[in-house]
Amino acid sequence: MTIFNMKISKPLSVLLVVALWAGIYLPGLGKREIQGNEPKRMLPAMTMIETGNWLTPELAGEQYYKKPPLINWIVATSFLISGNQSELAARLPSAISILCFVLILVLMPSGWLSCEGRLISAIVFLTSVGIVDKGRLIEIDAIYASMTGMAIVLWLNMRSLNYSKWLMWLIVGLMLGLGLLLKGPVILLFFYLTVLFILRYEKKMLELISLPHLSGIFTMLIIFLAWAVPAYIMKPHDTEADKKTTMSGEWISDVLDCIIGMDKLDIVGWGMNLLQALAYFLPWLLFFPFLRCEKCMIEIPDDKKRLLKGLLMAITVGFILVSLMPGTRARYFVPLISISCILVGLLLSIITLGNTVSNLWKNTILIFSLLSLCSLAAGIFLVNMRYIVRVFELFNVKTMQSLETVCFHSAFWAAAVTVGVLLLVYNSRRKYCDSLSLTVLTGLLCTAFSLQFASFALPIIKQFEIKRPIGAKINEFLPREEPVYLFNFGISNYQSFIYYIRPPVKYIFEYDEVTDDVNYVLFDAGLYGDKLFEPGNFKRKPLVLTAVTLKKRKYILVQFLPSSHVPK
Numbered sequence: 001m002t003i004f005n006m007k008i009s010k011p012l013s014v015l016l017v018v019a020l021w022a023g024i025y026l027p028g029l030g031k032r033e034i035q036g037n038e039p040k041r042m043l044p045a046m047t048m049i050e051t052g053n054w055l056t057p058e059l060a061g062e063q064y065y066k067k068p069p070l071i072n073w074i075v076a077t078s079f080l081i082s083g084n085q086s087e088l089a090a091r092l093p094s095a096i097s098i099l100c101f102v103l104i105l106v107l108m109p110s111g112w113l114s115c116e117g118r119l120i121s122a123i124v125f126l127t128s129v130g131i132v133d134k135g136r137l138i139e140i141d142a143i144y145a146s147m148t149g150m151a152i153v154l155w156l157n158m159r160s161l162n163y164s165k166w167l168m169w170l171i172v173g174l175m176l177g178l179g180l181l182l183k184g185p186v187i188l189l190f191f192y193l194t195v196l197f198i199l200r201y202e203k204k205m206l207e208l209i210s211l212p213h214l215s216g217i218f219t220m221l222i223i224f225l226a227w228a229v230p231a232y233i234m235k236p237h238d239t240e241a242d243k244k245t246t247m248s249g250e251w252i253s254d255v256l257d258c259i260i261g262m263d264k265l266d267i268v269g270w271g272m273n274l275l276q277a278l279a280y281f282l283p284w285l286l287f288f289p290f291l292r293c294e295k296c297m298i299e300i301p302d303d304k305k306r307l308l309k310g311l312l313m314a315i316t317v318g319f320i321l322v323s324l325m326p327g328t329r330a331r332y333f334v335p336l337i338s339i340s341c342i343l344v345g346l347l348l349s350i351i352t353l354g355n356t357v358s359n360l361w362k363n364t365i366l367i368f369s370l371l372s373l374c375s376l377a378a379g380i381f382l383v384n385m386r387y388i389v390r391v392f393e394l395f396n397v398k399t400m401q402s403l404e405t406v407c408f409h410s411a412f413w414a415a416a417v418t419v420g421v422l423l424l425v426y427n428s429r430r431k432y433c434d435s436l437s438l439t440v441l442t443g444l445l446c447t448a449f450s451l452q453f454a455s456f457a458l459p460i461i462k463q464f465e466i467k468r469p470i471g472a473k474i475n476e477f478l479p480r481e482e483p484v485y486l487f488n489f490g491i492s493n494y495q496s497f498i499y500y501i502r503p504p505v506k507y508i509f510e511y512d513e514v515t516d517d518v519n520y521v522l523f524d525a526g527l528y529g530d531k532l533f534e535p536g537n538f539k540r541k542p543l544v545l546t547a548v549t550l551k552k553r554k555y556i557l558v559q560f561l562p563s564s565h566v567p568k
Helices: 010-025 038-051 070-082 087-107 115-127 129-135 140-160 165-183 186-202 205-209 211-233 247-260 267-280 284-292 302-323 335-350 355-384 388-394 408-427 435-462 467-475 496-500
Strands: 484-487 505-508 520-524 542-550 553-560
Touching: 010 087, 010 115, 010 129, 010 435, 038 070, 038 087, 038 496, 070 087, 070 140, 070 165, 087 115, 087 129, 087 140, 115 129, 115 335, 115 435, 129 140, 129 267, 140 165, 140 186, 140 335, 165 186, 165 211, 186 205, 186 302, 186 335, 205 211, 267 302, 284 302, 284 335, 302 335, 335 435, 355 388, 355 408, 355 435, 408 435, 467 496, 467 542
Parallel strands: 484 505, 484 520
Antiparallel strands: 520 553, 542 553
């Protein structure tokens, strides 16, 4: 196996994969304020550390059963190891899970995928749009896709090397059990679709009723039930909200939300989610048509052809099944990316690219390399030289905060990698046309864009943050070590800026919980602004300290004055 006329050993393959991973996923990982569902992973983890209760996750003072707790355990562990509860510490597990999967791909011996194919598969996974998008956030999807891929690769590799079937299914069962604790039974859909179609094409379906396979299922269930049973029988808290919350009810509600949607049927939204899901497979989705090309398939050995057909059918059927749910979201398709990277790696390591395809691929890389040079120049001009401020003034764009000073080291590495990739692409445009070389060039180009994003785009994005400034404004009025109480936020009414309120943060739900030791309370002004001053609601006089607004909803921080300050 060679790349750029240089023999690639396993250590060098690992070094290349780790370098690409670090360049794509680590730069600026903790700079953006929390996004999307990240608070649902971080806030329960913070509560676990504070209360010591790791059995039942809590969100905004209520027990949270929408998802099993493994993601919260992972984040809490990262917080404890790092010694802080920062965005970087929370997001790092997503990136590390991706690294674990690609290292298994590269390092683990395989009887069905060559060293070249394993390296291509690893780079394909690292550079897929959906993985890059989700791997820089602490969402379930990146870890879930990595775990799905690990289970499939372990099964394929151990089976191809004639490992003991008992050992094989024990290890796979352990991985699937962790998948159940991460997002429930959906991992079984993607895993068993792959297994079923591969066994079908190999005419070995009887493996599914073997005792080793049943032992793997038993292992998987034991791991999940070890948490689910104690959590199910554990008594809820004393709040009325918790008494109405049951694990089974929350799971059923979550499944129904996925299947039928949370709102009325939205055909346009459903279609947009499918388009976004397809975009998640880019740029490697463009190689799928080769699987329908008879000229390409004729050179593939029968055993590899069966594997390719099985993987393609698993992806196709999985995509169709997930698409049929009216409540589907683009992120539901992300685990299929791990299967597609295996398929593309296997395909590109076997077929010979024609001149037309290789030239098109090389020219595309060259064009995007030139674009990366243009974006580097724009970043230096607009951000480093701070001309973006004048642009905003010209178009009357108002920012929430001032532009940060760009770190010299970050800009230097972005420039060095961008120029280096462009020179490498230009010098090798006529020399190298093999799949591995072009895949590595694609990975390096993706790294250049990632470094530019961290160096030049993130400082601009941070100017428009709204959640972090809200937390900072509330913190200005809170005395050190004084707890702040959030009134009736709960799961249905929680807001992501809660993460930025300095601890201790506590939750109350009834008027009579505002006791004499409760001094600072945050209220939803739309729900409780008028009731604050109604006689009989509170024993002490409320003093409004500040107000903040998020998405047209106003929240007020109130200090309840001591009884001695209340006029008789």
